[in-house]
Amino acid sequence: MINANLEEAKIKAAAMFLNFSDLLGKDVLDSDRKFIGRLWDISAKTSEVYPKSDELIIFKGFIKRYYASVPFSNVSEVDQDVILNVKSEDVKFESAPKDYEFLLRRNILDQQVVDTFNHKVIRVNDIHLLKIGHELMVAHVDIGLRGLLRRLGWEHALKFIVKKDDIVSWKFIQPVAINPASMTMKLSVSQKQLQGIPAADLGEIMFDLNMNQRMALFRALDMKTKAKIFENLEFEDQEAILKELDKKEAASIVTNMSSDEATDLLSNLPRGTVENILTLMESDRAKKLSTLLGYSSDSAGGLMTTEFVSMPNTMVIEAAIDFIKNQTREFDTVPYIYVVDDKHKLQGVTTIRRLLFADLKDTVLRTVFPTTIYVHLHDSVKEVAFLMDKYKISAIPVVDENKLLHGIITMDDILNQLVAIAWRKRPRKTKGL
Numbered sequence: 001m002i003n004a005n006l007e008e009a010k011i012k013a014a015a016m017f018l019n020f021s022d023l024l025g026k027d028v029l030d031s032d033r034k035f036i037g038r039l040w041d042i043s044a045k046t047s048e049v050y051p052k053s054d055e056l057i058i059f060k061g062f063i064k065r066y067y068a069s070v071p072f073s074n075v076s077e078v079d080q081d082v083i084l085n086v087k088s089e090d091v092k093f094e095s096a097p098k099d100y101e102f103l104l105r106r107n108i109l110d111q112q113v114v115d116t117f118n119h120k121v122i123r124v125n126d127i128h129l130l131k132i133g134h135e136l137m138v139a140h141v142d143i144g145l146r147g148l149l150r151r152l153g154w155e156h157a158l159k160f161i162v163k164k165d166d167i168v169s170w171k172f173i174q175p176v177a178i179n180p181a182s183m184t185m186k187l188s189v190s191q192k193q194l195q196g197i198p199a200a201d202l203g204e205i206m207f208d209l210n211m212n213q214r215m216a217l218f219r220a221l222d223m224k225t226k227a228k229i230f231e232n233l234e235f236e237d238q239e240a241i242l243k244e245l246d247k248k249e250a251a252s253i254v255t256n257m258s259s260d261e262a263t264d265l266l267s268n269l270p271r272g273t274v275e276n277i278l279t280l281m282e283s284d285r286a287k288k289l290s291t292l293l294g295y296s297s298d299s300a301g302g303l304m305t306t307e308f309v310s311m312p313n314t315m316v317i318e319a320a321i322d323f324i325k326n327q328t329r330e331f332d333t334v335p336y337i338y339v340v341d342d343k344h345k346l347q348g349v350t351t352i353r354r355l356l357f358a359d360l361k362d363t364v365l366r367t368v369f370p371t372t373i374y375v376h377l378h379d380s381v382k383e384v385a386f387l388m389d390k391y392k393i394s395a396i397p398v399v400d401e402n403k404l405l406h407g408i409i410t411m412d413d414i415l416n417q418l419v420a421i422a423w424r425k426r427p428r429k430t431k432g433l
């Protein structure tokens with residue numbers, strides 16, 4: 001009895017869903033069951049997470065087609081046929097369909113979309129519509145072979161090949177809808193879903209698209225996300241994107257990149273391009289990057305970032321904690337805090353944990369580690385890697401000959417450099433082997 005009820009529930013649930021491909025071309029009848037035309041498309045409202053049907057687009061004619069729009073409130077039944085609750089004479093046909101912002105057939109079916117759950121680009125073979133009363137809502141997209149076979153009319157003949165649908169919930173989807181004139185992308189849902197995808201994965205998604213789609217997706221993102229994606233790309237890909245951007249936008253992206261990544265990029269660009277970018281940047285930021293560009297890429301100075309937390313040795317711990325709360329919101333991590341004197345000479349290194357467990361009335365200098373490990377601006381990558389491995393630290397300060405603090409090198413920075421060196425030294429395959 002339980003199994004029978006379960007099967008009945010499954011049948012009822014299945015009846016609530018319609019395949020959009022099954023609706024295309026269906027006869028549309030008026031309230032007297034008189035033929036009006038055939039279903040061409042459905043417009044939808046994108047203001048909600050699951051787009052809701054708004055108007056039915058009907059067509060008639062073969063060589064010369066005419067189109068009519070009917071509010072979905074006038075649809076009384078969607079089954080073997082689509083039946084309206086109005087008379088045929090109330091449906092007015094025009095030589096061209098109205099200009100719609102979002103259509104299921106035009107904007108979803110056969111289109112490339114970004115699956116924000118699985119972090120990949122997919123092609124839509126069909127759309128699953130949820131039937132609630134007289135309304136239809138986009139529930140899923142079908143990205144599998146079965147959806148394609150259904151479109152071709154081969155589903156039943158070849159059902160032994162693919163036994164189930166491969167579907168993705170619409171809430172994890174962003175359409176790659178390109179305006180051909182401006183080459184911009186319109187997203188139907190909040191950008192928060194795209195921003196939730198790691199920058200490295202978004203970078204991979206971008207390169208599953210053609211150049212126009214790639215640039216449209218890139219331009220649709222906020223500046224901080226653009227900068228993070230940019231940091232994860234190979235130089236050849238960065239260069240290709242820069243060629244498509246105006247100088248002001250390129251400068252904004254470099255401004256939002258970490259200092260070490262920005263330096264790596266600029267050091268590979270033509271001198272004229274670098275000067276144009278630096279000219280459009282804030283003077284302090286441009287000055288820092290210009291200084292970093294003066295160091296060899298395989299030295300501590302060339303590897304370091306100037307984004308770190310430092311505080312005077314006289315600062316009281318209570319004030320130091322407030323400083324960290326208010327001044328480090330944009331930092332991904334704060335591995336260490338660097339204590340300096342009034343001339344910015346490195347005095348020691350501490351951590352947030354050591355500050356939290358210390359007396360709030362003490363100065364930060366009392367919380368520093370007994371030994372301060374550091375490297376000099378012109379030390380080699382190998383020397384930096386050796387010290388970080390020996391002392392098991394995730395970041396190391398970089399000082400000059402007067403022990404003035406200039407920047408820090410993180411574990412990510414040193415690993416990236418070591419991987420690059422190892423890649424250059426890899427054995428080449430001999431042709432014919």
